[in-house]
Amino acid sequence: MKNEDNKADCDCKYKVETICQISDKSIADQWGALSFPIYQSATFAHRGLGESTGFDYTRMQNPTRQQLEYVMTKLEHGTDTMAFSSGMAAIATVMELFKPGDHFVIDADLYGGSVRLFNEISKKNGLTFTTANFSVDELDPLIEENTKAVYLETPTNPMMNVSDIEKIAKKAHENGLILIVDNTFLSPYYQTPIDLGADIVIHSGTKFLGGHHDTIGGFVVVKDKELDERLRFIYKTTGACLGPFDSWLLLRGIRTLAIRMDRASENAMKLAEHLQKKKNVTRVIYPGLPEHPGHEIMKKQARGFGAMLTFEVDSKERVESILKNVDLIYFAESLGGTETLITYPITQTHADVPRDLLDKNGINDRVLRLSVGIEAIDDLIAEFDRLLD
Numbered sequence: 375m376k377n378e379d380n381k382a383d384c385d386c387k388y389k390v391e392t393i394c395q396i397s398d399k400s401i402a403d404q405w406g407a408l409s410f411p412i413y414q415s416a417t418f419a420h421r422g423l424g425e426s427t428g429f430d431y432t433r434m435q436n437p438t439r440q441q442l443e444y445v446m447t448k449l450e451h452g453t454d455t456m457a458f459s460s461g462m463a464a465i466a467t468v469m470e471l472f473k474p475g476d477h478f479v480i481d482a483d484l485y486g487g488s489v490r491l492f493n494e495i496s497k498k499n500g501l502t503f504t505t506a507n508f509s510v511d512e513l514d515p516l517i518e519e520n521t522k523a524v525y526l527e528t529p530t531n532p533m534m535n536v537s538d539i540e541k542i543a544k545k546a547h548e549n550g551l552i553l554i555v556d557n558t559f560l561s562p563y564y565q566t567p568i569d570l571g572a573d574i575v576i577h578s579g580t581k582f583l584g585g586h587h588d589t590i591g592g593f594v595v596v597k598d599k600e601l602d603e604r605l606r607f608i609y610k611t612t613g614a615c616l617g618p619f620d621s622w623l624l625l626r627g628i629r630t631l632a633i634r635m636d637r638a639s640e641n642a643m644k645l646a647e648h649l650q651k652k653k654n655v656t657r658v659i660y661p662g663l664p665e666h667p668g669h670e671i672m673k674k675q676a677r678g679f680g681a682m683l684t685f686e687v688d689s690k691e692r693v694e695s696i697l698k699n700v701d702l703i704y705f706a707e708s709l710g711g712t713e714t715l716i717t718y719p720i721t722q723t724h725a726d727v728p729r730d731l732l733d734k735n736g737i738n739d740r741v742l743r744l745s746v747g748i749e750a751i752d753d754l755i756a757e758f759d760r761l762l763d
């Protein structure tokens with residue numbers, strides 16, 4: 375899959391690798407600084423009554439954050455983006471669009487923090503949820519009279535289930551529902567859900583967009599003006615905005631998104647093929663493998679398979695030995711950085727996910743998740759040979 379396939383009807387004339395380099399010229403630095411300045415200011419002076427530079431107070435707008443939001447809007451082919459202090463803040467703010475009694479259909483295999491938010495906070499606020507496996511379930515029978523939205527990730531975390539965004543968007547819209555897609559795993563470099571019908575795209579900017587495990591941030595990108603107005607109002611009112619310095623770090627991370635994603639995904643493919651040959655590995659789940667059930671859908675709706683891969687080993691003891699003996703790679707939560715991380719979902723990212731949901735998704739105590747980095751593939755292969763042989 376080549377990025378020439380990126381034919382989205384974006385008003386931006388550039389290809390995705392180039393969009394990573396653009397800036398909002400309307401707020402260009404007056405001295406011509408190429409690295410956009412960090413406007414570390416809480417407030418902005420007015421020149422007179424009723425006169426604003428366009429920036430009043432950083433919770434509302436900030437030039438550094440606006441540069442970042444500009445690039446994200448173009449990358450995701452939306453109409454506007456809000457940058458948040460974390461991915462969870464982004465999701466929590468989107469949930470403020472809804473009121474008690476509203477019902478959601480959500481994917482059963484979501485980021486653990488999202489499951490915790492829905493179960494512990496949204497439910498308390500009167501929202502109700504039905505879980506589905508969108509890679510196999512039809513949406514229609516799950517829709518109730520009060521259903522307002524569909525929420526999914528594809529590929530899912532950590533089981534890498536792939537769902538057909540276009541098909542689900544069509545069904546959602548026929549029923550007057552909005553479709554929310556958390557696009558963290560692929561980033562806009564590989565997948566642009568708005569082109570496929572999504573109304574809201576969410577990101578943890580902490581992951582591939584930031585790309586260096588050095589900052590926390592989140593995004594909400596919206597397809598249309600009406601949703602944008604409602605969300606901007608909630609954004610400025612509840613205030614989970616991204617600070618100027620973190621905005622700058624994210625802007626810098628995005629500059630290299632394309633080359634990082636290409637290298638990391640290439641490594642993930644090679645590592646997946648290598649792990650398949652190991653006798654102690656009982657399952658390798660990577661959508662780039664032709665036998666992955668979502669492989670064809672991914673080829674249709676995405677421009678790459680990404681850097682996330684999940685595998686299962688033959689015993690819990692093997693898990694313990696791997697996690698104790700990692701050397702080049704890190705045993706750590708999170709994903710999307712330049713270094714390879716190994717995560718144990720059952721005690722880390724998915725520790726708060728109810729048991730029955732873990733079972734339903736096949737997340738057992740032998741499942742490990744990798745966020746493959748940009749190291750030399752030979753070194754990664756040597757590391758896994760040492761850990762597994």
Ligand SMILES: *Cc1c(COP(=O)(O)O)cnc(C)c1O
Nearest residue numbers: 460461462485556558578580591
């Ligand atoms: C990490 C993550 C989040 C939460 O983002 P934070 O920046 O950690 O708050 C949400 N969704 C997915 C898929 C994630 O990986």
